[in-house]
Amino acid sequence: MFYYLFQYLDTALNFPGAGVFQYISFRAGAALITSLFISLIIGKSLIGFLRRKQVGEEIRDLGLEGQQEKKGTPTMGGLIILAAILIPTLLFAKLHNIYIILILISTVWLGLIGFLDDYIKVFRKEKKGLAGKFKVMGQVGLGLIIGFTMYYSNDIVIRERVNKEAVVKSDQVFDVETTPEQTTIFDKTAVKSTKTTIPFIKDNEFDYSSLISWIGNNAKNWTWLIFIPLVIFIIIAVSNGANLTDGLDGLATGTSAIIGVTLGVLAYVSGNIIFANYLNIMYIPNTGELAIYISAFVGACIGFLWYNSFPAQVFMGDTGSLALGGVIAVFAIMIRKEIMIPIFCGIFLAENLSVILQVSWFKYTKRKFGIGRRIFKMSPLHHHFQLLGYHESKIVLRFFIVGIMLAVLSIVTLKLR
Numbered sequence: 501m502f503y504y505l506f507q508y509l510d511t512a513l514n515f516p517g518a519g520v521f522q523y524i525s526f527r528a529g530a531a532l533i534t535s536l537f538i539s540l541i542i543g544k545s546l547i548g549f550l551r552r553k554q555v556g557e558e559i560r561d562l563g564l565e566g567q568q569e570k571k572g573t574p575t576m577g578g579l580i581i582l583a584a585i586l587i588p589t590l591l592f593a594k595l596h597n598i599y600i601i602l603i604l605i606s607t608v609w610l611g612l613i614g615f616l617d618d619y620i621k622v623f624r625k626e627k628k629g630l631a632g633k634f635k636v637m638g639q640v641g642l643g644l645i646i647g648f649t650m651y652y653s654n655d656i657v658i659r660e661r662v663n664k665e666a667v668v669k670s671d672q673v674f675d676v677e678t679t680p681e682q683t684t685i686f687d688k689t690a691v692k693s694t695k696t697t698i699p700f701i702k703d704n705e706f707d708y709s710s711l712i713s714w715i716g717n718n719a720k721n722w723t724w725l726i727f728i729p730l731v732i733f734i735i736i737a738v739s740n741g742a743n744l745t746d747g748l749d750g751l752a753t754g755t756s757a758i759i760g761v762t763l764g765v766l767a768y769v770s771g772n773i774i775f776a777n778y779l780n781i782m783y784i785p786n787t788g789e790l791a792i793y794i795s796a797f798v799g800a801c802i803g804f805l806w807y808n809s810f811p812a813q814v815f816m817g818d819t820g821s822l823a824l825g826g827v828i829a830v831f832a833i834m835i836r837k838e839i840m841i842p843i844f845c846g847i848f849l850a851e852n853l854s855v856i857l858q859v860s861w862f863k864y865t866k867r868k869f870g871i872g873r874r875i876f877k878m879s880p881l882h883h884h885f886q887l888l889g890y891h892e893s894k895i896v897l898r899f900f901i902v903g904i905m906l907a908v909l910s911i912v913t914l915k916l917r
Contacts (some may be wrong), residue, residue, distance in 0.1 A: 501591055502521060502591050503521055503592060503593065507522070510522070524768070524788050524789065527593070528592075528792050529795070530588070530591075530592050531588040531593075531795040531799065532795040532796065532798060532799040533799065534587070534592070534799070535584040535588045535800045535803060536799040536803045537803075538583060538588070538800075538803070539580050539581065539583075539799070539803025539804050539806070540803050540806060542583055542584065543580045543803065543804065543806065543807045544807075546577065546579060546814075547807060550574035550575070550576065550814065570812070573814065574815070575618060575621075575622060575814070575815040576618045576619075576622065576815075576816075577807070577808065577816045577820060578614060578615070578618075578817050578818070578819030578820020578823060578824075579615070579819055579820075580800070580814075581801065581816060581823070581824070582607065582611045582800075582820070584796065584799065585607060585793070585800045586607060586608070586796075587796075588795075588799070589603075589604065589792060589793045590604075592792050592796075593789055593792040593793060597786055597789045598649075598656060598786070599656075599786060599789060599790050600789055602645075602646060602649060602830065602834065603790065603793050603827060603830060603831060603834070604793075605645065606827050606830040607823055607827050609638070609826075610638075610823040610826035611819060611823040613630070613638040613639070613818075613822055614820065614821065614823055615819045617635065617817075617818040617819075618817040618818050618819050621817075630818075635822070636736060639735050639736045639739055639826070640732050640736070642735060642826065643731050643732030643733075643736070646731055646830055646833060646834075647728035647729075647732065650833065651694070651724050651728065654692070655786075656692075656834075657690035657691055657693070658693045658695065658783065659686040659689075659691075659773075659785060660693075661685075661780070662685055662686065686783050690785055694707055694720070694727055695707045695708075695782065696708065696837075697782055697836050697837050697840065699843065699910075699917075700917055701917060704781065704782075704913075705782060706839065708726050708730075709723040709726075712726060730838075731833055731838075734829045734832075734833060735826055735829045737829070738828055738841060738848060739826040739829060741845065741848030741849060741852045742755075742756065742821045742825025742848055743818060743821040743822055743825060744848075744851040744852060744855060745821070745847060745848055745880070746816060746820070746821040747883065748810075748882050748886075748895060748896050749808060749810040749811060749812040749892060750808050750809040750810060750896050751882060751895075752816065752820075752821055752824065753808050753820075753824075754900050755847045755900065755903050756824045757801035757805070758900065758903040758904055759828055759844050759845060759907070760794050760797045760798040761798055762844045762910050762911060763831050763832065763835070763837075764798065766835055766910070767787050767790040767794060767831070768788055768791045770787050771785070771791075772788055779914045779915060781914060782836060784836060787834065790831065790835065804816065804820075810896065825848065829841070840910055843909055843913070844910040846902070846903070846906040847899055847903050847906070850881050851880040851881050851882070854881035857875050858876055858879035859879075861874065882896075882899070
């Protein structure tokens with residue numbers, strides 16, 4: 501909203517300094533600072549409110565060190581994160597931007613699913629919470645909205661890269677390169693495309709339509725059969741991965757903040773024609789605006805970490821974890837970096853795989869030998885290290901270090917091909 505106010509002050513009244521709101525970098529910084537303040541201020545009040553209402557976490561006795569001390573800790577703290585993301589985004593972003601609209605819908609949608617799950621657990625005292633099938637239905641619903649919008653909306657386009665040699669021989673109009681040394685420029689005409697970014701490959705672009713090229717000339721018309729189910733799968737996988745990671749104080753919050761910084765860098769360079777040209781990557785018009793959202797996202801996570809670090813004063817609950825994982829997935833899909841998710845979301849992937857492997861191996865060995873066997877002492881993975889004798893805070897810090905290494909690797913892929 502501030503963007504439109506200061507745009508009016510700048511153009512109509514020539515108000516001194518109002519033009520600074522045109523810069524994404526300024527608005528992103530403002531969103532980050534605002535989200536930090538909101539999470540810190542709202543956090544203290546909400547924790548006090550939850551304690552008065554006795555909205556405490558029910559803890560299953562898994563025999564883990566320090567587990568029972570967590571009993572009664574206020575939960576549903578994800579409301580702090582949601583407020584600290586949504587308010588700065590509404591204040592500083594261009595609200596008519598299709599990417600901002602989609603990411604706001606995703607945040608609210610998944611936040612409501614998580615809130616309903618926490619509400620059933622806490623207020624109705626039903627330990628299982630919202631039935632898994634209803635969670636999945638909600639995630640599928642969001643996947644359909646994102647998938648169909650990404651596929652059919654004329655506002656979601658890319659600008660194709662064109663070699664300098666091709667420009668010399670062509671009569672078409674292209675953007676002029678910014679420096680003589682650059683060898684790649686972009687077609688002025690934005691086009692619908694099912695291309696995405698694939699890491700470590702020289703031309704680093706992959707078109708989903710190539711998966712059904714055997715159909716023939718009409719393959720592009722049927723790419724939605726591949727793209728939309730993939731979008732649904734990614735949202736479910738990453739959302740549940742974040743949910744599984746939320747098992748130690750600060751783990752999911754800090755990991756999400758690291759991933760958020762990575763996505764912010766990728767969104768900014770993908771939405772800036774100069775950086776996209778220099779890095780020789782896909783240029784996606786209007787995605788730079790997502791830097792405002794992801795700045796608020798990072799600020800909200802860091803602010804929440806103030807209360808969620810060991811020993812936690814509040815847990816985010818599914819209200820926070822489902823939303824964090826889901827918006828990370830949607831964000832990556834919108835900036836066409838979803839194939840890179842296994843890299844920068846490596847912690848979530850490891851937690852997911854540990855559960856899948858543990859359950860699958862247990863069922864297989866029980867069927868084959870009559871007694872179920874385990875790969876890990878306990879899953880998700882962070883509990884395995886707890887049973888190995890590592891302190892909770894040491895596990896969290898080391899997971900953060902791994903997350904930072906994966907984040908650096910993800911950014912390096914922009915040039916490492």
